[in-house]
Amino acid sequence: MAWTTNEIAKHKDASSCWVIIKDEVYDVTEFLLKHPGGPGIILKYAGHDATSAYVPIHSPDAIHKNLSPSQCLGLLADTKGGEVDVQMGQTQDEMRVEREMKRRPPLNQILNLTDIEDVAKKVLPHPVLAFYSAGTDDEVSLRENSGAFDRFFFHPRVMRPVSICDPSTKILGYHSSLPIFVSGAAQAILGELNITRACGKANIIQMVCTYASIPRAQIAAAALPSQPLFFQLYKVIDTAASAKVVQEAEQLGYKAIVLTVDAVVVGNRERDVKSLWVLEQQEGKTQYYFEGDPEATTNLFGSSAVNRRHAFDSDLSWRETIPWLRSITKLPIILKGIQCVEDARLAVEAGVEGILVSNHGEVLYRIRQQQPDIFDKLEGGIRRGTDVIKAVCLGAKAVGLGRPFLYALSAYGEAGVTKMLDVLHREITISMRLLGAASIRDLTPEMVERVDWEPVRQRNTKL
Amino acid sequence: MAWTTNEIAKHKDASSCWVIIKDEVYDVTEFLLKHPGGPGIILKYAGHDATSAYVPIHSPDAIHKNLSPSQCLGLLADTKGGEVDVQMGQTQDEMRVEREMKRRPPLNQILNLTDIEDVAKKVLPHPVLAFYSAGTDDEVSLRENSGAFDRFFFHPRVMRPVSICDPSTKILGYHSSLPIFVSGAAQAILGELNITRACGKANIIQMVCTYASIPRAQIAAAALPSQPLFFQLYKVIDTAASAKVVQEAEQLGYKAIVLTVDAVVVGNRERDVKSLWVLEQQEGKTQYYFEGDPEATTNLFGSSAVNRRHAFDSDLSWRETIPWLRSITKLPIILKGIQCVEDARLAVEAGVEGILVSNHGEVLYRIRQQQPDIFDKLEGGIRRGTDVIKAVCLGAKAVGLGRPFLYALSAYGEAGVTKMLDVLHREITISMRLLGAASIRDLTPEMVERVDWEPVRQRNTKL
Amino acid sequence: MAWTTNEIAKHKDASSCWVIIKDEVYDVTEFLLKHPGGPGIILKYAGHDATSAYVPIHSPDAIHKNLSPSQCLGLLADTKGGEVDVQMGQTQDEMRVEREMKRRPPLNQILNLTDIEDVAKKVLPHPVLAFYSAGTDDEVSLRENSGAFDRFFFHPRVMRPVSICDPSTKILGYHSSLPIFVSGAAQAILGELNITRACGKANIIQMVCTYASIPRAQIAAAALPSQPLFFQLYKVIDTAASAKVVQEAEQLGYKAIVLTVDAVVVGNRERDVKSLWVLEQQEGKTQYYFEGDPEATTNLFGSSAVNRRHAFDSDLSWRETIPWLRSITKLPIILKGIQCVEDARLAVEAGVEGILVSNHGEVLYRIRQQQPDIFDKLEGGIRRGTDVIKAVCLGAKAVGLGRPFLYALSAYGEAGVTKMLDVLHREITISMRLLGAASIRDLTPEMVERVDWEPVRQRNTKL
């Protein structure tokens, strides 16, 4: 069936909300509250063409995966042909992005990760930037961790041969050219496969999220034969569904299951929601607001009965969850989101192969002080971080970097990711040499010290 | 008797000061120094119509309760009829308030307590805002407590079932849907009953101040049959008068007496006084200043001999005050304003049922460290605070919120108060889940830790 | 003899420098390096009339006391009569001062010491303000002490009778209505006697400096019969001269000798010197600079051989200086400028009656911690300070206030000083009541605690 723009325009609010995407018409009324980014942004395009807003931040099949067949209403009657007239719907923000993309400095002018971030922040659409900078998948830790490593100072050693300096390491037995890995992100901007390709060439392990915008099979296919990928699981209430996901990942060749244990509720994400409003007001249009169920923002999948089963499982437990996971997969298990020493100890007792602690220098430091044997029994990492060298000194095998990869990707595509890895290689190697460390083994706890006073903060590229 | 505006206009300074309120004429010469807000604001209207300044911040019967019959001089001769011409006396500030009320964002756009505060600060008249933000009833603690909880950090636990999460608790045996209560305020803007109504629906306990702008009987009448109210007593020198107030509260059905022990003198309230001057200068009128007795600002009821008896009792003591209070009421006694561990210990020895410590994370933390048994012997709370969860972890039963309720009320009336309680319910529940706590019992001292370094400060909605 | 302006104008630099003051002509060539404010400001008027710069900050007899008879050359030949044409020489700064004096708020609008300081900073001539704010007599301590008391927090007690609250104390046996005294200043602006008069009425002890701008006999004469004055001695190399000064003070009725022990060199006073340059450049005139002997700024009395004897004695010692002082006076001895616990202990051993420690909460706190018996053996005070109550809690008998008195005097004369003492009385009494202290004896070390974290700084009136 085909619909005219006049007919579509009648379905323009939360009681009945239709949108056009690439000349197809969809009824998204029920989907409104399930939308990860909140209903506001969809309502903005209610009754109109949403292609320009949809395309940059969704995978091509996203809408069909989330809507039932009956919600795909058919074609636009008065389409202007095969080509989408994105221009027509182009907002001021999209024009800004286009302008900024042309102004990007050439890649050879990029000296460090901050340069990349600065470019990315200019070329990203406002909603995507809000999403990224709000904490890619959990805002709470972001709030607590800023500056967490600033109080750790180095004790560099001198008179040690460092002309040959090797920053490579092994993560769960897999070779990694640097003590870092790619931390999973729920929604990478189109082109996520470029991260996979760049990591393959650079020997860096990528952790792929359950909710990656690209199908996990497609990511696995883009990897080199020998390239290890880890799979980050968000367990949902429907245990059978999650089991199926894990087994699919194992069959696709993923090498480890990273169970997310700190996302039982999604934080408030106020910044994300607010950025939409700001955007609206700048463009002087009617405003739509997020109304109703106060629980709605707390779960990516809304609260309607039918979707409850797909909601994050808030009832993970040591007694049930780990045995269940062992029973359905032979892959090593890593727990992501450990936030205190007590839980690190429980992880050892539960027999998992690794943990990823929060980007809180504190947590790692305390494990080192109070339970140094933990690192003999499992591999520890930092979920996401910038102070790679300090974390490795304290005992971490590797540090996950999330946003930097998204920024590099957004700003320059695969070449940007490769550039970023070059920068990291150079910076890590220089830092190791300045510390008198010729290999990762030489980075020891004695080389960092926590001071009891507040250092002067500086904005610079730290490792 | 009726007076012409010409006659009234002659009584225009501190030697003889008359004002018109709602077409009635009052001699407020003697009352000048008794006025809680200081004489300055009254002198501003000396010899003129003060209706526009009086109405928004006083209860209808306030003036008759404070003046003797002989000070109520009679009617205005040249009144313009039944309707007060407020417009005529409308100041620039009143026009600003009117404008801002129209500009308020709709309630569904409010995401947190800061949003409410921002609206309230725009729509409140200058003198009221000065009064509220100067520390609703004691400025000293305000000055010392800012950021007091910032040094306490959370240790969230993972792998604990939290899909069912119940933030309710009991306060002196009464059910409370959240670990908070409404802290008393000396002068809520007209409409205070709306707080009572919203609390009744939401199962929140309200503490009603001796000097509430609404008669305590009227508040009791507005409560639901099962809704508990606590009564906050400011004891005055005239012990018989205070006894009468306590017994009246008991008869009205109030469930506890909260004795204020830290208000023996009222602070300097400079900000309050100064805001009037700023206002004056903005409007380019003659200035009147607060002159004379340096003691006058230190007591709500001035220093004239006749009023001494109504002044706050500066001679409270463990030996006499508690036994006296026990002798006149059967209600449980709570001491409000304990500021150190030693006094918390003395409160236990005095046998009171509860204490409210100052909003100083420190005081609560120290009781927990030095005298943890205190909380076995009485119920502890925080007099006023924002970091609810941290306080509950440290042992507080509940936390009083004062200003946030006044702001919500001022900005949106009863609907604002209800919205605020919704926001608090959502935020407290999310925080509990993120900490791995399914009930108030699961919030333990081990979950918070005091760090010895200064965290980065952020303006965000803390619980 | 009389000189024409033409003749005088030839003596316009450091090789021969004449100035006119009130129609008299002086040769100040030799005096240049002895000038407390440095030679720069004098050279600015070399060969011209300096009356307008001289009058506001010098006592009438200052010039005759500092010059030999032969340096007073005679009268100005072409004087315009009895009246000095100050107008003619009026600089832009003087016009600014005149304007600001007219704009001063009325005294009844002053609420605290900060208000007074704000007024003073507007009405003071630039060079005087630079002198005052550079640290009235020693800049080094100023640099180190700012915010020193911010880390001390109060533990207020409740349920203590404080309706009667007496802030009076005894200093060396003399009654003082408040635990403060007036700290000596080297150069108070004309009108210093007003401080003496206000202190007499308010029962506050004044410490008079060796280099007060008013003769010490005149200050003694302005005091009430029963009013105690202390004399602050700067010992010079010429011991006989200093002995004469001490004995003169004793005969004039001064009650104690306060020996300055921390002014062996005068700091750099760069701010003072620089302010002159700034002034010059604003007015677009020729600039004169301070050239030559790098030692010259380090001693008020220059380095020429003839003046060496009048220079500060840099060779004070426990072994010689105290016995010498005992031998020439029967008055009690106070040492001003003790900066560490070790020296406080040596002061006890030397048998002095009192010490004034630097305005470093730290020093007082450490004496309290390490050598609490020191306060049993002598009286301790703080040389200059604002946090009166905290200092008294830690053991100080009294706290010297210097600059606040100069500001109050400059802004409003004697009435300003009296107002300031009223403000202090009110603030100290309120603070005591809020702490639960009915008398100075009730202010104990347990009431203040030093925290190990950095508090938020606020600009407010602290006691």
Next chain:
Amino acid sequence: MAWTTNEIAKHKDASSCWVIIKDEVYDVTEFLLKHPGGPGIILKYAGHDATSAYVPIHSPDAIHKNLSPSQCLGLLADTKGGEVDVQMGQTQDEMRVEREMKRRPPLNQILNLTDIEDVAKKVLPHPVLAFYSAGTDDEVSLRENSGAFDRFFFHPRVMRPVSICDPSTKILGYHSSLPIFVSGAAQAILGELNITRACGKANIIQMVCTYASIPRAQIAAAALPSQPLFFQLYKVIDTAASAKVVQEAEQLGYKAIVLTVDAVVVGNRERDVKSLWVLEQQEGKTQYYFEGDPEATTNLFGSSAVNRRHAFDSDLSWRETIPWLRSITKLPIILKGIQCVEDARLAVEAGVEGILVSNHGEVLYRIRQQQPDIFDKLEGGIRRGTDVIKAVCLGAKAVGLGRPFLYALSAYGEAGVTKMLDVLHREITISMRLLGAASIRDLTPEMVERVDWEPVRQRNTKL
């Protein structure tokens, strides 16, 4: 052979890069990556006259020392005669420098080191300033050390004779009029000999860098017969070459070898590189960027095979390097760049005569706390610093000053250096007197204390 400007202009990029300097033509293609300041600045002048950029920051023979004879192509055919037309090539920055030089305040207006620095920062060409302020030879320590001494507070003593105050000391047995020395700099602006001359007159020891812009023989020749100079060695991979350099220094009369142990890699120097770009953009010209080998910036001598031998030796070791140095010279050995107590201890065991620790109050403080005997066994200094007195109290013999000398030299030539030493003499003497110290021996560890809280930072001249 002679070349026309047309011919030269063809060699205008990295594939073939010629420049004209003082009417001579050079092929600098191969030299591009060896250039200490990076290739960018040279490429800016590719195919053109570079005289104006070259002259101010290079010694006259620099180019001939760095190029092979075949790279010196010959004369400029169309030269305009003996005089270089610097004007023609004068950039906006050069015009700015010329203007600022004329505006310099006269030397007698300089009161402290900050004044000198302010002048220097105005009169220095942009690239030179970027080089200086980026950390003259190692940026990493600069980043970590700022404010390092701020937490050390003084305990001044009183009643100690200080009229005679002697700040002189001995460094490795050589008399030094102050406890400071001149720290070596890789590239001083033309006129470096002026530092040598001023130090000779003032009895200050100068440390001359391997890469000084003036030949070390010429510096030795400019010294007074009795004036001690130390030689700072950067050991290169070609050990024989370094041995030759050391022996040459010994023969020239240098009195000690200061081996640099913390420059195994040169930091990123991003600020330096970026300043060129900024400059370019200001002048609206084509931009050239630094492209290629990510290792290139990490070594002053590039990465081409032929130059590897001249690169810094990254394989220094206790076991080999010290014995080698002992075997080739009889001079005392100082290690420059010790960064932790453990390495200070190893230095004692290695038997060196002295160490220079990083400008980290921390390192010196810890040696004092943990290994106070270290300073009995060797002489310790601080590599570079401003808090001279605090460092000496903690045990340092002397403190190296680097940048201040470069600034003084740039701003006022030899007179500036002398002025700076006068200022330092005055400030150090005043500080000593204020502390109650009559000689360097009186500066003891008890006089400084490390506090655990963060002091208020101020920009002032610290000793």
